[in-house]
Amino acid sequence: MNIAVVGLSHKTAPVEVREKLSIPEPVYDQAIAHLCNCPNVQEVAVLSTCNRLEIYLVTSETEPGIREVIQFLSEHSKLPTSMLRPYLFTLLHQDAVTHLMRVASGLDSLVLGEGQILAQVKHCHKMGQQHSGVGRVLNQLFKQGISAGKRVRTETSIGTGAVSISSAAVELAQMKANLAAHRITILGAGKMSRLLVQHLVSKGATNITVLNRSMERAQELANQFPDARLKLRPLSEMMAAIADSDIVFTSTSATEPILDRAKLETYLEPHQPLMLFDIAVPRNVDADVNEMAHVKAFNVDDLKAVVAQNQESRRQMAMEAEALLEEEVDAFEGWLRSLETVSTISSLRDKIETIRAQELEKALSRLGNEFGDRHREVIEALTKGIVNKILHDPMVQLRAQQDIEARRRAMETLEVLFNLASEQARV
16 A cells, blocks of 8 residues: 655646646546556546646555556657656655645645645545545545645745735736736636636726626626626637737636637737736647737746745745644654554454453353352453553554554564464455
8 A cells, every 4th residue: 555646747847748738627537537447556636737737546556556647647648658757756655645735735836825726635635536536545645635734824824925826927917017007808717717807906907808608607707896897708709809908818728729829910900019828727828929029928837937026935934834744744644554554453453352262261161150240250351451461562563663664564573473364364
């Protein structure tokens, strides 16, 4: 029973690679089912966001299990493993546990301390349970990770003023232009767009248009910001709306670019300036837009410059958070150690109890009717007490052993000395 995580993030792979690995929610069930059918994968959870794709797994054999996950990622992304491997990271055992804690706490995010990732980790846990990928071990790991994320946010100040990808995009836009004086269009009406509107309004933007395929969903978004007086248009009017805009934010769920140089050249006036902020993964804006001199396009990777300005002030808070995470990791490791020793301890106790009961019956049968029920109870309690005293220290030491290999060697020694394997086979 080994825990591992295989994946990539904004730290290891550019957006054009991450978007190929992205797993949309409608195919979560297929991805989890595929991975669970791998011979060496026992449990699996998929965390897919705009900045990372991570596969958490419990595997019977670490190396074969990891190879199976990498093969799945290669098939899903249509990238050969030789091309994919340089962008992937693999973490094992305690490193994998610590990584999830850091991710849930926002310590591994593009925007240090951002809060959106905790909700995404919760959703990953929920989807893993819903599609039968998460079992006993990952269930406990994610519960501990979510607990860690909550503690970091309530016991430190790292979340104070923390910005999401959406707010970082607005912050970058504000560096480039006076938002209150420009016409702004948002493509999409999902969660990211809601955050865009929230941050734009807080920065003084007043002329905001939202486009979406579903006008009903766009209206739901507008209802959340009645004072913003958002203008709503169908996505079919996208190019006309862009032609009337100075700044455009794109955040749709399209799997292919919906804007490229050819479309913009058709609808924009010659030399008409335009700023595009693409916060979608996969990207909504094709890279060839950068070839247009009067159009400035930014994607999620460009937000790193904005994020860098906020990092220094949060480092001390991050150090405080790391100390909290050590406690959460230790708590999970303690649980895992106890879980790994349950089978051996249970077998040992069962065998000793069987011997005790058999020897007690022999002794009592020799004594005949000389002993009453009260005497039998005293002798029963005496023999049970002796067994418990003898087993107490070995069990405590076995559970407390932190070194994985040392603990396994100790369990193997007990199994050999007390012939527990043959007992389990008879059962």
